Amino acid sequence: MKILHIANFGFNKQGAHFYCTDRKLSAGLIENGHFVYDFSFRDMARMGTVFKTKKLGASWANREILKIVDNIEPELVLIGHSDLMNPNVLKQIKQQYPQTKIAFWYVDPLYLEHKLGFVHDFSPYLDAIFCTTGGASLAKLKQPHLRVAYMPNVGHANVEQLKQFEASTTEQEFIFCGVVYKEPEREKFLSDLADTLKKYQIQHQYYSCFNQPCAYGKGYLNVLSRARMGLNYSRKNDITLYSSDRIVQLTGNGLLTFSPKIPGFEKLYSAQEIVYFDDQVDLAEKIRFYTEHPAEAKRIAEAGWHKTRSAFNAKRISRFMLEIIMNQPLSEDYEWSHEVY
Structure with a gap:
């Protein structure tokens, strides 16, 4: 197929x-044999005005989409x-090219309902939604004319390239990369954890919070390459199947x-592929246990790496x-296929 992929590719981030x-x-779609034309909406919108x-x-960028659809x-x-x-851009596409499918993917948590207004505006013209x-x-997003489905966070072997379970030595035993968001409960959890790890004399480091430096692009991979263990911890952790993409960045490396x-x-992920915990x-x-039992840590880390890959x-x-x-039969029994509505 020819696929127009409209997303926020972040050209203005210079690869960070x-x-x-x-x-x-886009890479996965190409690997499946399709032609993909990327359109970075926010970057194009910035180009549309002096x-x-x-x-x-944004109005200029919306008009550009219609030109691309006409050309491709x-x-x-x-x-x-x-x-x-x-x-209305989606409405016009459906009117002019009724055979063209339109689908939408979303990786922010759905509990932030104040951010979902545009999804509901898009939905009359969509064939599928993935979250x-x-x-x-x-x-709740299901409607008679469209399918909704869960999608896991996406990994890629050419992006998550590290094999930290093979590292003989690391600078840090444990890291966390993430923002505190001025949320007292989250801040206390991370602060108390740091105090306990310090008491246990476990080398650890936080990034992007508590006045610690942020890490992006190559710098982020360098941070991961210096660590043995990492924390997957989202703003809310009681939402069905929701995690930030940190889960694939950690396990995939x-x-x-x-x-x-x-x-x-x-x-x-089973308990043999990542380590689940109850509280701080x-x-x-x-x-502390896995710091003292590196062979056990390596076994689980390697299993998690293989699962993500x-x-x-x-x-x-x-x-x-x-x-x-395309409303086709599923080609295999995906682990998340029970979340299709």
């Missing part, structure tokens, strides 16, 4: 976010986030990954998405 979902999905502001240039006539228009798109949240929040017990997540105290004790790679996830969009 090269590991984000949009580029991985003031270089995306809101002022894609079988599929795939949209990732792009909240500044005008739903990294499952359960009731996902099912071979770090032993610790995660809270996210509802349903054991269907994706439990987490600290498990970090085999189950959550871009080619496999994008193939699942296409099967849903």
